Amino acid sequence: xxxxxxxENVGRVQGGGTALLAxxxxxxxxxxxxxxxxxxxxxxWLVMKxxxxxxxxxxxxxxxxxxxxxxxxxxxxxxxxx
Numbered sequence: 426x427x428x429x430x431x432x433e434n435v436g437r438v439q440g441g442g443t444a445l446l447a448x449x450x451x452x453x454x455x456x457x458x459x460x461x462x463x464x465x466x467x468x469x470w471l472v473m474k475x476x477x478x479x480x481x482x483x484x485x486x487x488x489x490x491x492x493x494x495x496x497x498x499x500x501x502x503x504x505x506x507x
């Protein structure tokens with residue numbers, strides 16, 4: 426599962442984005458319908474949920490916080506997220 430900024434096309438390299446990978450027997454417990462990503466389309470976070478016994482459902486969260494920059498008018502990830 427991966428998420429990236431869907432609002433721009435910058436070519437081969439694009440700053441930001443998140444990814445999670447599950448494999449092996451863990452895939453059998455992966456809850457595709459209940460997992461999701463950043464609803465703004467900026468690729469800031471992902472959530473993978475798994476089914477478990479006795480209503481114990483492990484959840485894995487992956488996210489990032491862009492670094493602050495004082496440059497006004499720049500097209501950095503930080504300014505896009507503001």
